Amino acid sequence: MKKLVIGALLGLSSLTVNAADYVIDTNGAHASVNFKIQHLGYSWLTGRFNDFSGKFSYDPAKPEASSISVTIDTDSLDSNHAERDKHLRSGDFLAVSKYPEAKFVSTKIEDLGGNKLKVYGDFTLHGETNAIVIDAQKIGEGADPWGGYRAGFSGTTTIALKDYGIDYNLGPASTHVEISLHVEGIKQ
Amino acid sequence: MNSPKNWPLWLIAVHWLSALVVIGMFAVGIWMVDLTYYSEWYRTAPHWHKSVGLVLAVVTIGRLLMRTRTQRPARYGNKLEQSLSSLGHMAIYALLVIIFISGYLISTADGRGIEVFNWFTVPGAGELFTDQSDIAGEVHEYAAFGLIGLAVIHALAAFKHHFINRDATLSQMTGRH
Numbered sequence: 001m002k003k004l005v006i007g008a009l010l011g012l013s014s015l016t017v018n019a020a021d022y023v024i025d026t027n028g029a030h031a032s033v034n035f036k037i038q039h040l041g042y043s044w045l046t047g048r049f050n051d052f053s054g055k056f057s058y059d060p061a062k063p064e065a066s067s068i069s070v071t072i073d074t075d076s077l078d079s080n081h082a083e084r085d086k087h088l089r090s091g092d093f094l095a096v097s098k099y100p101e102a103k104f105v106s107t108k109i110e111d112l113g114g115n116k117l118k119v120y121g122d123f124t125l126h127g128e129t130n131a132i133v134i135d136a137q138k139i140g141e142g143a144d145p146w147g148g149y150r151a152g153f154s155g156t157t158t159i160a161l162k163d164y165g166i167d168y169n170l171g172p173a174s175t176h177v178e179i180s181l182h183v184e185g186i187k188q
Numbered sequence: 189m190n191s192p193k194n195w196p197l198w199l200i201a202v203h204w205l206s207a208l209v210v211i212g213m214f215a216v217g218i219w220m221v222d223l224t225y226y227s228e229w230y231r232t233a234p235h236w237h238k239s240v241g242l243v244l245a246v247v248t249i250g251r252l253l254m255r256t257r258t259q260r261p262a263r264y265g266n267k268l269e270q271s272l273s274s275l276g277h278m279a280i281y282a283l284l285v286i287i288f289i290s291g292y293l294i295s296t297a298d299g300r301g302i303e304v305f306n307w308f309t310v311p312g313a314g315e316l317f318t319d320q321s322d323i324a325g326e327v328h329e330y331a332a333f334g335l336i337g338l339a340v341i342h343a344l345a346a347f348k349h350h351f352i353n354r355d356a357t358l359s360q361m362t363g364r365h
Contacts, residue, residue, distance in 0.1 A: 075319075082297035083234075086321040170225050 019059035022151055022185025024070070026053055030152070030184035033072055041173025047079030047088075049102075056185055058151055060141070063111040068119065070181065072102040092168045099127045104181075107131075115139075119155060126164045132157050134181065149187035156180040192261050193356075194363045199258065202251050203361060207339070209244050210284075213237060214336050217329075238295060239305040245288035252281060261365070264355040273345070276338060283335040290331060293324035 024031045033049040054070030074096040077088055089096045106121035119134040136155035144150050158178045161167070194200070220233035263270055295302050296312030297320040303309050317323070349357035359365040 080298065082300065082315075082321045083295055085298075086294065086325060089322065168225070 019057055019062065019065060020149075021057045021188045022055060023188055024052075024054040024056070024183045025150070025186050026051075030150075032182050033070070034180045034182075035177050036180075037170070037177045038173040040171055045079065047077060047085075049073065049076050050078050051076035054183065056153075056183070058141075058185070063117055063138075064109050066109050066117075067106045068121075068183075069105045070103070070183075072104075074100055074102050074125075093166055094126060099125070102126075104132075104134075117153075117155075123157075123159065125159070126166055128164045130159070130163050132159060144186075150184055151187070152182075152184040154180065154182045191259055193365045194261055194360050196258060197363060199251070199255070200361060200363050202247060206244065206248065206251075209240060210335065210339065213240060213244070214332055217332060235303065236305075238291070238302050241288065241291050242302060242304050242310055244284075245292075248281075248284055248288070261360045262356070264349060264353065264357055276342060276345075280335065280338050280342065283331050283338065286331045287328060287335060290324040290328040294321050294328060297321045297324075 031052075031054075033052050034046060035048065036044045036046040039045045049072045051073035052070055054068065056066060056068035058066045074094050075089065077085055077094065077096070079085055079088065088094060091098075102123070102125040104121055104123045106119050108120040110118040110120070112118060115138040117136040117138070119136050121132065121134070122129050123132045134155040134157045136153050139152040139154060141151035142149070156178060158176050160176050162175065195203070216233060216237050220229065220237060223230045223233060263273075265273065292302065292310075293316070297315045299312045299314040301309040301311045346358045346361070349355050350359070356365040
């Protein structure tokens with residue numbers, strides 16, 4: 001009986017140890033939030049958000065128990081062109097002075113096996129929140145050379161600008177934006 | 189030394205050309221920021237606005253330097269009117285310079301230069317302070333409205349001199365005194 005209890009406790013403790021909390025390594029910039037949108041239907045325009053923060057919890061034995069949240073500073077938009085960035089920050093697009101934050105909070109995670117995950121959650125942008133699905137993949141995890149432990153994921157999703165109340169006409173090929181997230185978390 | 193009857197011809201020319209350019213640039217500026225992406229002017233209007241602006245900046249700097257060595261024609265009005273007039277003209281020059289600098293800062297925050305009529309490129313200085321494009325953009329807009337406001341007062345004052353006081357203030361700037 002005693003053994004059983006100890007066994008159960010050990011099992012529990014190993015479970016809690018495994019479902020670890022990670023903070024996304026933005027200090028070391030081992031993470032990025034990128035976007036791309038078609039330009040006129042002839043090419044891809046890419047950009048990124050330089051300032052964001054987030055955390056996730058992940059248990060390799062039970063991926064569906066994981067969760068993630070990321071907060072993006074919309075003012076940090078960077079498409080490598082000052083005039084365009086100014087326009088994208090303005091009321092025609094992100095209205096960053098009114099909506100300084102975009103946010104993703106996961107609600108459910110589906111394990112597809114082979115390190116592939118479907119991350120369901122609510123994405124808030126331009127003051128509007130919609131349910132989205134991120135197709136994610138675990139890239140790897142393990143000890144880092146400096147005494148820490150890291151796990152990294154990448155994920156992509158596509159959103160329609162009009163779902164977020166952004167209706168500036170960029171042409172028929174440019175109604176959707178693909179957002180990709182690359183995160184490396186440091187175990188806390 | 190007697191003061192000249194009129195302003196020198198070069199200054200008269202620069203004055204009226206600047207007036208035309210400033211009014212035109214103001215109108216174009218207001219219009220072009222709301223152009224749609226598929227407008228044929230979407231790229232050309234800002235290009236010309238920036239080109240004309242930088243040329244006017246050079247002309248204005250030259251004008252101010254030359255003006256310091258130019259003897260002005262006679263002044264009219266009482267002491268108070270004369271100091272208000274000096275203050276107003278200095279404010280107009282100051283706003284022009286603020287508009288030139290802020291306009292430049294909007295477009296060059298990423299280090300890109302500004303092409304002047306495809307003749308040559310004025311190099312960009314990069315980001316000198318955070319949120320440079322946005323702050324410079326606000327300053328550019330407010331200063332432009334301020335300049336147009338002062339220009340209206342300036343014109344009304346000139347008409348007052350011409351039609352009410354019946355002095356030569358306006359004629360000195362048309363060269364017909």
